[in-house]
Amino acid sequence: xxxxxxxxxxxxxxxxxxxxxxxxxxxxxxxxxxxxxxxxxxxxxxxxxxxxxxxxxxxxxxxxxxxxxxxxxxxxxxxxxxxxxxxxxxxxxxxxxxxxxxxxxxxxxxxxxxxxxxxxxxxxxxxxxxxxxxxxxxxxxxxxxxxxxxxxxxxxxxxxxxxxxxxxxxxxxxxxxxxxxxxxxxxxxxxxxxxxxxxxxxxxxxxxxxxxxx
Amino acid sequence: xxxxxxxxxxxxxxxxxxxxxxxxxxxxxxxxxxxxxxxxxxxxxxxxxxxxxxxxxxxxxxxxxxxxxxxxxxxxxxxxxxxxxxxxxxxxxxxxxxxxxxxxxxxxxxxxxxxxxxxxxxxxxxxxxxxxxxxxxxxxxxxxxxxxxxxxxxxxxxxxxxxxxxxxxxxxxxxxxxxxxxxxxxxxxxxxxxxxxxxxxxxxxxxxxxxxxxxxxx
Numbered sequence: 001x002x003x004x005x006x007x008x009x010x011x012x013x014x015x016x017x018x019x020x021x022x023x024x025x026x027x028x029x030x031x032x033x034x035x036x037x038x039x040x041x042x043x044x045x046x047x048x049x050x051x052x053x054x055x056x057x058x059x060x061x062x063x064x065x066x067x068x069x070x071x072x073x074x075x076x077x078x079x080x081x082x083x084x085x086x087x088x089x090x091x092x093x094x095x096x097x098x099x100x101x102x103x104x105x106x107x108x109x110x111x112x113x114x115x116x117x118x119x120x121x122x123x124x125x126x127x128x129x130x131x132x133x134x135x136x137x138x139x140x141x142x143x144x145x146x147x148x149x150x151x152x153x154x155x156x157x158x159x160x161x162x163x164x165x166x167x168x169x170x171x172x173x174x175x176x177x178x179x180x181x182x183x184x185x186x187x188x189x190x191x192x193x194x195x196x197x198x199x200x201x202x203x204x205x206x207x208x209x210x211x212x213x214x
Numbered sequence: 215x216x217x218x219x220x221x222x223x224x225x226x227x228x229x230x231x232x233x234x235x236x237x238x239x240x241x242x243x244x245x246x247x248x249x250x251x252x253x254x255x256x257x258x259x260x261x262x263x264x265x266x267x268x269x270x271x272x273x274x275x276x277x278x279x280x281x282x283x284x285x286x287x288x289x290x291x292x293x294x295x296x297x298x299x300x301x302x303x304x305x306x307x308x309x310x311x312x313x314x315x316x317x318x319x320x321x322x323x324x325x326x327x328x329x330x331x332x333x334x335x336x337x338x339x340x341x342x343x344x345x346x347x348x349x350x351x352x353x354x355x356x357x358x359x360x361x362x363x364x365x366x367x368x369x370x371x372x373x374x375x376x377x378x379x380x381x382x383x384x385x386x387x388x389x390x391x392x393x394x395x396x397x398x399x400x401x402x403x404x405x406x407x408x409x410x411x412x413x414x415x416x417x418x419x420x421x422x423x424x425x426x427x428x429x430x431x432x
Contacts, residue, residue, distance in 0.1 A: 072400035168280070172286070181291045185287040
């Protein structure tokens with residue numbers, strides 16, 4: 001127990017890094033995922049193909065392999081960035097196609113009349129997306145998006161294999177230093193649980209609030 | 215392009231030993247998790263509140279923590295309790311424990327979708343609890359959740375890659391070793407990604423065919 005108390009500040013700082021890594025990756029993949037999802041829903045064909053390839057790849061290839069691929073590829077094209085940024089690139093790329101599918105599904109489920117109504121009052125495509133499509137789609141998309149966020153937070157643990165400093169990396173350091181892996185990894189699991197359980201509860205209340213039953 | 219193809223041809227056979235280990239790991243995890251998950255789902259309808267509560271807590275904790283840290287916990291942490299596991303055993307154990315929780319959720323959804331009338335009809339025919347489960351509830355639940363089960367199988371195959379972090383020589387670690395020791399570098403991960411896509415593709419197609427075959431039962 002003493003070991004935990006002594007190392008708690010260090011591990012909490014690492015948990016902060018995990019949160020930061022998650023937030024940045026989630027933000028980037030939300031932007032790209034929404035763009036790809038909306039355009040794919042409108043059958044803009046280059047994006048439809050891109051989306052298909054991306055979704056198929058993400059479904060079949062482990063995140064760990066994608067991170068390794070990027071980590072080993074960057075030196076070949078003479079790009080020298082820190083492991084943390086490499087992790088952000090990998091996570092953002094991977095989760096873009098989780099989010100694009102959610103967004104595409106939500107946009108398709110919007111009644112056609114709503115979009116036509118926007119058109120008939122003379123809104124441009126961009127205004128229709130901003131004022132009609134996204135507000136309506138967000139209602140259906142928010143609960144599944146929070147679930148994607150949970151998968152993403154758990155996925156940031158893989159950043160440790162390319163030596164980005166976050167909770168899992170820090171736990172391994174502390175576990176090796178203190179020779180108390182049971183307690184240290186147990187505490188790390190607890191911290192991950194706190195983050196993800198908060199998100200799970202958020203998803204549940206969002207589902208209730210937005211009036212969905214599964 | 216030619217050099218690219220030649221390198222891939224060099225890599226594919228060298229990854230095969232890893233493929234077998236990954237498949238072995240996936241099959242063990244799938245069998246254990248599918249059975250344990252069913253047990254958990256049944257316990258969730260148990261008469262005693264505290265057991266229901268315990269199962270719900272197990273599912274929540276296992277689903278809300280990363281597999282990688284669970285694996286480290288089992289592999290590095292359990293020896294302190296006197297339980298020394300080989301890397302393969304620790305990987306299989308943590309894959310099975312986490313996916314048992316996911317399977318439990320899948321079955322739970324399936325059981326909820328079976329209407330009370332089916333169960334009442336079974337009761338009217340004089341079937342007991344286990345007979346109803348075996349002949350009515352379980353088949354219906356499984357058929358309805360086949361797409362979710364298919365996702366689970368794919369996820370387990372992908373998750374075997376995490377075993378590479380505790381030195382199980384499966385596909386991903388094999389690729390990493392090749393990437394570091396040969397001139398193949400990141401191409402090794404392209405080759406390994408193709409292997410994963412092929413396995414998960416087979417699972418998806420196979421499960422879809424099974425769905426088609428079983429649809430008449432509805």
